[in-house]
Amino acid sequence: MNQSLAIGIDLGGTNTAFGIINADGEILAKGSMPTTGHNSLEEYMLALKGIIGPMMDDFGRDRFVGVGIGAPSGNYFTSEIDFAPNLPWKGVIPFGRLVGESLGLKAILTNDAKAAAIGEMKYGAAKGINSFIMVTLGTGLGSGFMYNGQIIYGHDALAGELGHVIAVRDGRKCNCGLNGCLERYASATGIVITAEIWLDERPDQPTTLREHKGSITAKMITEAANASDTFALELFEYTGKILGQTLASAVAITSPKAIVFFGGLAHAGNLIIDPVRRHMEENLLYVYQNKISLLQSALPDADAAILGASALVW
Amino acid sequence: MNQSLAIGIDLGGTNTAFGIINADGEILAKGSMPTTGHNSLEEYMLALKGIIGPMMDDFGRDRFVGVGIGAPSGNYFTSEIDFAPNLPWKGVIPFGRLVGESLGLKAILTNDAKAAAIGEMKYGAAKGINSFIMVTLGTGLGSGFMYNGQIIYGHDALAGELGHVIAVRDGRKCNCGLNGCLERYASATGIVITAEIWLDERPDQPTTLREHKGSITAKMITEAANASDTFALELFEYTGKILGQTLASAVAITSPKAIVFFGGLAHAGNLIIDPVRRHMEENLLYVYQNKISLLQSALPDADAAILGASALVW
Numbered sequence: 001m002n003q004s005l006a007i008g009i010d011l012g013g014t015n016t017a018f019g020i021i022n023a024d025g026e027i028l029a030k031g032s033m034p035t036t037g038h039n040s041l042e043e044y045m046l047a048l049k050g051i052i053g054p055m056m057d058d059f060g061r062d063r064f065v066g067v068g069i070g071a072p073s074g075n076y077f078t079s080e081i082d083f084a085p086n087l088p089w090k091g092v093i094p095f096g097r098l099v100g101e102s103l104g105l106k107a108i109l110t111n112d113a114k115a116a117a118i119g120e121m122k123y124g125a126a127k128g129i130n131s132f133i134m135v136t137l138g139t140g141l142g143s144g145f146m147y148n149g150q151i152i153y154g155h156d157a158l159a160g161e162l163g164h165v166i167a168v169r170d171g172r173k174c175n176c177g178l179n180g181c182l183e184r185y186a187s188a189t190g191i192v193i194t195a196e197i198w199l200d201e202r203p204d205q206p207t208t209l210r211e212h213k214g215s216i217t218a219k220m221i222t223e224a225a226n227a228s229d230t231f232a233l234e235l236f237e238y239t240g241k242i243l244g245q246t247l248a249s250a251v252a253i254t255s256p257k258a259i260v261f262f263g264g265l266a267h268a269g270n271l272i273i274d275p276v277r278r279h280m281e282e283n284l285l286y287v288y289q290n291k292i293s294l295l296q297s298a299l300p301d302a303d304a305a306i307l308g309a310s311a312l313v314w
Numbered sequence: 315m316n317q318s319l320a321i322g323i324d325l326g327g328t329n330t331a332f333g334i335i336n337a338d339g340e341i342l343a344k345g346s347m348p349t350t351g352h353n354s355l356e357e358y359m360l361a362l363k364g365i366i367g368p369m370m371d372d373f374g375r376d377r378f379v380g381v382g383i384g385a386p387s388g389n390y391f392t393s394e395i396d397f398a399p400n401l402p403w404k405g406v407i408p409f410g411r412l413v414g415e416s417l418g419l420k421a422i423l424t425n426d427a428k429a430a431a432i433g434e435m436k437y438g439a440a441k442g443i444n445s446f447i448m449v450t451l452g453t454g455l456g457s458g459f460m461y462n463g464q465i466i467y468g469h470d471a472l473a474g475e476l477g478h479v480i481a482v483r484d485g486r487k488c489n490c491g492l493n494g495c496l497e498r499y500a501s502a503t504g505i506v507i508t509a510e511i512w513l514d515e516r517p518d519q520p521t522t523l524r525e526h527k528g529s530i531t532a533k534m535i536t537e538a539a540n541a542s543d544t545f546a547l548e549l550f551e552y553t554g555k556i557l558g559q560t561l562a563s564a565v566a567i568t569s570p571k572a573i574v575f576f577g578g579l580a581h582a583g584n585l586i587i588d589p590v591r592r593h594m595e596e597n598l599l600y601v602y603q604n605k606i607s608l609l610q611s612a613l614p615d616a617d618a619a620i621l622g623a624s625a626l627v628w
Contacts, residue, residue, distance in 0.1 A: 073601070082601055131469035145567060147466050154461070154569025155445035156605070164599040165563040169483075176599055249479040249560075253459060253567055255468025285478040285490055287387070287396055291470070 005063045007052065008310030009099065010112060011035060011071040013086035013139035018052060019303070020059060021310040025123045027303065029055055041089050041098070049102045056103070066106040068312035070115025070305045071095055072142065077157040079109040085175035086140045108312040112305055113142030114151050114160060116262050116297075119308025121146060125260050125298035132258040133250060135162065135243075136305075137265035137272070141183035141190070145254055152254070163187070167246045186243035188218035188264035195221055195235055207231030222268040236268065240275025247276065248283035251292060262297035262304055269296055319377045321366065322624030323413065324426060325349060325385040327400035327453035332366060333617070334373060335624040339437045341617065343369055355403050355412070363416045370417070380420040382626035384429025384619045385409055386456065391471040393423040399489035400454045422626040426619055427456030428465045428474060430576050430611075433622025435460060439574050439612035446572040447564060449476065449557075450619075451579035451586070455497035455504070459568055466568070477501070481560045500557035502532035502578035509535055509549055521545030536582040550582065554589025561590065562597035565606060576611035576618055583610055 003022045010017045012035060019030035033051055038044040056064055073084035079096025081087065100107030110118075117134035120126040126134070130149040136142040141163030145152040152159050163183035164176055171180025172193065184190050195209060195216050208224050209216055209231060224232035247259060265272060273294050281289055297304055317336045324331045326349060333344035347365055352358040370378055387398035393410025395401065414421030424432075431448035434440040440448070444463040450456040455477030459466040466473050477497035478490055485494025486507065498504050509523060509530050522538050523530055523545060538546035561573060579586060587608050595603055611618055 143567075147461070147468070152461055152466065152568060155571040156569055158601050159567060159569035161566040161569075161599055161601070165566045166559065166597050169559075178597065178599065245480065245483075246563075249563055250567055252475040252479045253457075253473060253564055254466060255470055255473035255475075257469040283480050283492065285475055285492065287472050287475070 002060065002063055004065050005059060006065060006310040006313035007056075007067040007103065007105065008115075008306035008308070009067060009069045010115065010305035010309060011069060011074075011087075011095070012112070013072065016048065017306055019306040019310065020055060021307060023314055025307055025311070027307070028059070030306065031055070036088050038088070041093065045098055045102045048099070052103060061104070064105055066108060066313035067099055067103055068115070068309035069096060069099055069107060069109040070112035070309040071109055072112050072140065074109045074111045074114075075157045076110040076114070076151075076153055079107060081109075082158070106313075110151075110309070110312060111142065111144065111157075111160060112136065114144035115308035115312070116142075116304040117144030117146050117151060117260075117308065118311050119299060119304035119306070120260050120262070120297060121149070122311055123299065123307050124304050125295040126258060129258050131254075132256045132260055133162075133247070133254065134260050134262065135247075136263040137187050137261060138263035139187065139189055141187040142263075143250075145250075145256075147254065162246070162250060165246055165249070167242050182242065182246050186239050186246070186265075191218055191221055191235055191239045191265060192216050194238060198231070198235070202231075205231055218265050218268070222271060225268070225271050233271075236271045237275045239265075240272055241279040243272075244276040244279030244281075245283050247280045251280070251284060251288050255288060256292060258293040258295055260295045260297055262299075266296055316374065316377055318379050319373060320379060320624040320627035321370075321381040321417065321419065322429075322620035322622070323381060323383045324429065324619035324623060325383060325388075325401075325409070326426070327386065330362065331620055333620040333624065334369060335621060337628055339621055339625070341621070342373070344620065345369070350402050352402070355407065359412055359416045362413070366417060375418070378419055380422060380627035381413055381417055382429070382623035383410060383413055383421060383423040384426035384623040385423055386426050386454065388423045388425045388428075389471045390424040390428070390465075390467055393421060395423075396472070420627075424465075424623070424626060425456065425458065425474060426450065428458035429622035429626070430456070430618040431458030431460050431465060431574075431622065432625050433613060433618035433620070434574050434576070434611060435463070436625055437613060437621050438618050439609040440572060443572050445568075446570045446574055447476075447561070447568065448574050448576065449561075450577040451501050451575060452577035453501065453503055455501040456577075457564075459564075459570075461568065476560070476564060479560055479563070481556050496556065496560050500553050500560070500579075505532055505535055505549055505553045505579060506530050508552060512545070512549070516545075519545055532579050532582070536585060539582070539585050547585075550585045551589045553579075554586055555593040557586075558590040558593030558595075559597050561594045565594070565598060565602050569602060570606060572607040572609055574609045574611055576613075580610055
């Protein structure tokens with residue numbers, strides 16, 4: 001039987017992941033390619049078409065009903081990407097239209113974290129939970145606020161930029177131009193920045209991370225912390241403190257039942273979730289205390305985002 | 315012709331205001347009584363019945379279809395007031411049920427700021443705007459987040475406690491037990507606290523407010539600022555800075571079209587709105603900049619809240 005199919009695309013700052021997905025949320029095929037390293041947006045589109053096109057041919061082009069896209073700073077109302085600080089292309093990009101034309105499909109685009117939130121609610125850790133915050137800890141920090149099963153889009157589809165809430169007054173310079181944005185501290189990038197700064201500030205503290213100075217990754221920090229490296233554990237405590245404090249503000253505004261963590265740094269699991277919980281709870285009004293589940297994504301890698309993106313199509 | 319009528323009650327930390335309102339939002343009669351000074355909740359209920367009962371008799375009891383209540387920490391899902399820090403009664407109060415029994419009417423209760431948001435959207439400054447933040451600057455700071463014409467209640471109806479977002483890390487002790495809550499700075503109470511602290515810290519700065527030390531009100535500060543008292547103007551700048559910074563966080567989460575200010579301190583108009591705008595804009599991600607209208611409530615005094623509360627009935 002020839003089921004209808006959708007394509008789900010998760011556009012990340014580093015990689016573009018995609019999947020061919022049926023209406024039951026089964027990923028029948030998937031792949032990825034680098035987001036960076038192309039000379040232009042046109043070359044990126046050609047590369048994307050070059051990989052996805054043959055896969056569509058294999059499944060049969062007429063089975064495809066559309067392509068759903070999750071993109072940083074993606075705008076659900078316009079299908080454009082608006083000034084994404086972590087992408088190679090600047091300004092307002094008609095990404096949805098370009099992908100749609102490239103693949104010959106109807107395209108629907110939303111913010112990557114919102115796509116992940118939809119995927120997590122339909123198929124992942126937030127199944128059965130209809131008011132929650134999705135937090136993606138990748139190159140940047142993305143978020144999707146789900147209320148009553150609907151994404152809070154705001155009046156212009158641009159709601160949910162938790163990564164650009166000022167977490168540290170007069171703090172680190174962000175790509176967006178502000179200072180102290182949450183994502184400069186709490187993201188795969190943010191914890192690495194902290195590590196590099198601390199290695200300079202603390203020349204005498206022993207840590208296995210020192211030998212990787214200049215090329216540290218969030219994964220290395222997680223591995224060091226899992227091996228009880230005190231420096232790495234302190235990095236998680238510090239990162240979790242700033243994230244927990246900021247999440248307490250988000251809770252006071254939206255009162256979610258759960259917060260779901262996703263993306264590179266979320267793979268650290270309780271290394272990051274435990275300090276987040278502690279510092280969040282400390283900063284919560286009593287009516288919110290001890291009620292909110294902090295969950296790690298139940299979907300592997302980019303699956304939540306590509307599943308959520310594909311769910312936009314149906 | 316005998317129109318159906320509703321009662322709208324706005325329970326404040328200091329006063330309880332109420333109105334008799336028709337389905338068109340016309341206030342046919344109104345009144346108020348002190349919230350404090352009663353020996354018990356039972357005595358408060360008797361006093362309320364003693365004032366509203368005769369008014370109901372005048373209009374004809376059978377015309378009343380219900381009573382809507384806006385209350386601090388009011389819970390729309392349970393009609394209870396949950397641990398309101400600024401009310402004389404502690405713990406969980408079945409306020410909706412008690413008022414309903416007292417007046418012999420179906421009672422619907424929500425948070426006071428959410429009631430004001432509904433009133434402002436139906437009859438006030440937010441008419442035609444369906445995504446906005448309502449901020450009430452009274453004894454405390456209340457808020458209601460409206461998205462697509464619906465209040466964001468969160469999973470337990472407790473969303474929208476912007477007053478208890480930590481605005482100043484390790485800041486002033488709040489009634490709620492946390493430190494640095496926004497409402498300890500940005501409310502009629504908050505600006506007075508700042509004034510009293512500054513009078514001690516700045517013994518040499520001339521200000522007409524000094525003669526009222528110990529019994530300053532937000533109204534006095536507004537009058538002094540309107541008379542170009544530098545101390546009072548600095549108070550608005552400081553208060554507006556903290557409120558603007560925190561509102562920037564709320565904007566990044568909910569992307570509203572407008573923010574409507576209401577309550578005692580909002581009567582200061584541009585004295586408070588101008589510094590709020592400046593500091594909010596400074597802390598906004600570019601996608602939100604210069605797009606958000608800051609509005610003063612278009613409804614006099616408690617009307618937004620009693621109108622909004624009455625709108626719950628229909």
